[in-house]
Amino acid sequence: MITLQFVYVVTGIVFAAFALLSARDRSNAKRFGNAAFWGLLAVSFLAGNQLGDFWNGILVLLLVAIAGLGALGRGKPRTTTTDERRAEADRHGNRLFWLALIIPATALIGTLLFKRLPAFFESRQVTLISLTMGVLLALAVAAAWLRPRPLVPLEEGRRLMDAVGWAAVLPQMLASLGAVFALAGVGDVIGEFARDVIPAGSLLGAVVAYGVGMALFTMIMGNAFAAFPVMAAAIGVPLLIQGYGGNPAVVCAIGMLAGFCGTLMTPMAANFNIVPAALLELRDRNGVIRAQILTALPLLAVNIALIYFLAW
């Protein structure tokens, strides 16, 4: 049976290849820093379950030390020039788009199909499994059609990986920080604080505190999933639903979306805001957030108004 473990092994092998190719890249003065960083990630993906909690923690500290000390450089594997790419684009035409669509198409078909084959695929993980299948299929088709030398796809992947750099693990790090926050009871303290600031007897005040609280706490935690149970327990359920008798579906569904407005405005939501800035090679790490703030703030106001008018 194909499980999530299969996905992790494939990912681990790719990171191991990035590490080895980094180590022999003399154009990068910090090549051993890169090799160590991607190598540690390879270890995490290939052997994370065997390491145990403590050694996984040490592995994280080593990753952070490499990034924090600035030991991560940027390899420059040889790729095609702008002119060569234009010539390639003329030669291959729109077929390039079809090749690019293999991954999402396989992810889609696989998600729908593999669910029906629980004997062969771990049914809770079909999307990740079919995404991996899509990558392998796209590589196979590309190899047959474009005939690159064997190491070329990995070198091209490493070129992009080094462009992303340490930001690549930031989303995973923030998710782990969320677990420590939960262990320390951060949510309960925030919830108490939120209850204290609401003016007594004001429905509008309670709705505003709930909506703004969802957005603010989402900005701190980096995702609305962590904020929702806390704000629901502090204001949403006891005050808005049970106290004032609001429609629970409206209070929850639109409250969650108020949280999503917070996601648009925080560097803590790294996979949506910081990673694309690295991937698009923006000079300003917060450039994507800057482009989103003026959408997020009016939309937050709309969400608060929608709760106020639709829930009663």
Place this chain on the structure above:
Amino acid sequence: MLALLGIAVIVVGFVLRFNPLLVVVVSALVTGLGAGLDLVAIIEAFGKAFNESRYISIVWLVLPVIGLLERHGLQARARQVIANLRGATVGRLLIGYLLMRQITSALGLTSVAGHAQTVRPLVAPMAEAAAEQQTGTLDPDTRETVKAYSAATDNVGLFFGEDIFIAIGSILLMKGVLEQYGILLEPLQLSVWAIPTAIAAFIIHGARLWWLDRKLAQLRGPSAAP
């Protein structure tokens, strides 16, 4: 209250632009120590969570395919297609992408697009090509803005589309939380209430994209007009 010190570390660390990985680890240590955990317990808790959330980082698997396609001219082709299209503007292109992203997300197809899968190889180069047509020559600041708007549009489309789908994680989370209070709701009852916000998001972000087009048109200036 000591537990909140970790949040202060995050805020200060991000504002002072320390390396975010460093900020996250220091925040975890401060939070854990503030809550009375010992050092080993914090390292173990962090290591366990890191290992369990590895699935977040598997998106990087697509890079060898995207890199190979870039080498063979995918971005260049995306630019050519837009350059050959009369009347293509950044605003129209991104409004179209916003609508498509909202609709596909509402159907549960959230991983069909994304920053690595579609924005870097296709959407951003297309938007840049459109901006080049609109302004004549694209200065670095404007290019930066156009790329940032491309990523922003993907986020807005995803966030304010996905909750319309009944089997998405956040809907199931809400259902679970409400059940703890004895309130039983079907996913569909929750997901229909994501529709008003989805429409508002399209109008607000679409208006901003339309406004971006107007700003780009001004950049061209009267002298450069054909």
